[in-house]
Amino acid sequence: xxxxxxxxxxxxxxxxxxxxxxxxxxxxxxxxxxxxxxxxxxxxxxxxxxxxxxxxxxxxxxxxxxxxxxxxxxxxxxxxxxxxxxxxxxxxxxxxxxxxxxxxxxxxxxxxxxxxxxxxxxxxxxxxxxxxxxxxxxxxxxxxxxxxxxxxxxxxxxxxxxxxxxxxxxxxxxxxxxxxxxxxxxxxxxxxxxxxxxxxxxxxxxxxxxxxxxxxxxxxxxxxxxxxxxxxxxxxxxxxxxxxxxxxxxxxxxxxxxxxxxxxxxxxxxxxxxx
Numbered sequence: 001x002x003x004x005x006x007x008x009x010x011x012x013x014x015x016x017x018x019x020x021x022x023x024x025x026x027x028x029x030x031x032x033x034x035x036x037x038x039x040x041x042x043x044x045x046x047x048x049x050x051x052x053x054x055x056x057x058x059x060x061x062x063x064x065x066x067x068x069x070x071x072x073x074x075x076x077x078x079x080x081x082x083x084x085x086x087x088x089x090x091x092x093x094x095x096x097x098x099x100x101x102x103x104x105x106x107x108x109x110x111x112x113x114x115x116x117x118x119x120x121x122x123x124x125x126x127x128x129x130x131x132x133x134x135x136x137x138x139x140x141x142x143x144x145x146x147x148x149x150x151x152x153x154x155x156x157x158x159x160x161x162x163x164x165x166x167x168x169x170x171x172x173x174x175x176x177x178x179x180x181x182x183x184x185x186x187x188x189x190x191x192x193x194x195x196x197x198x199x200x201x202x203x204x205x206x207x208x209x210x211x212x213x214x215x216x217x218x219x220x221x222x223x224x225x226x227x228x229x230x231x232x233x234x235x236x237x238x239x240x241x242x243x244x245x246x247x248x249x250x251x252x253x254x255x256x257x258x259x260x261x262x263x264x265x266x267x268x269x270x271x272x273x274x275x
Contacts, residue, residue: 002181003180006177010180012250012251016249016250022251023251026254029086030085031082033056034054034082037089038092040054040055040057042054043124045101045123050104050105052102053125054085054088054099055099055128056085056088056091058094058097059092065094066131066134066272067125067131067132068091068133068135069099069121070084070088070135071101072084072100073138073140073142074139075140075182079105087257088100089258091269093260099121099129101121103121103144106185107185110186110187111186112195114144118147118148119148119153122151126161132163133162134164135149135165136166136167138168138169139168141168145165145166145167145170146165147196148162148165149162149165149208150202150203163209164272164275165210166213166271167212167229171222171225172198172199173193173228177193199228199229204236210229210230210241211267212243213243213245214243215245215249215250215252215253216246216247217248217249227242230242243264243267245263245264
């Protein structure tokens, strides 16, 4: 059964009429970026067809800057890294290296499988660059960014592999998605939803940093998701910030990452340069 209230709160594809046009614009810009950027494309981080990342590099001679791992959204069932390349340019112009992965999608896999894939990707990016990536992501990517920040890493990689994350418009308690149309692909039940919800798992170690950013014009459900995660993790000693991005909704908030004058872009760069 679909809960009409939760459907309206969480289904941004129907709530925002410009969704299709925005995604088409992102894809077109990303295709041009991949064709022209200084980049290492389609780098494997696993054996799966979608376990690939693009690595966008700053200009030759630029200072040896930090690494940003950016994870696309799409409710764990849509999107790709190649269609997300549009976010890279403003960061590489500032001296950052930007890794943008694809990952397997539901219903072919489950959400916990996607979390495991992004953990593989973070390790691969660290091994390729020798640097701890700061992670940012939008929507489902925001959830995955939070999951990486809270990861207990295996003994053969640094325990603090991911020290900071910027989760944009994320869902951190997945239970409200069960009575929505999104769950046709996600196939969550109450136990699985809780198991893959960062809000209810072990928090990151004290001293990690989380920025939870939400478009000011998003539904109250998305604001509540970010506030609740910040409150829970702050009690555990994580440095958190809940940030409203003025004048933006669930999709065009991502465009702020392409604008160096944007407070969201500045927060991500500042977080990446912190260590």
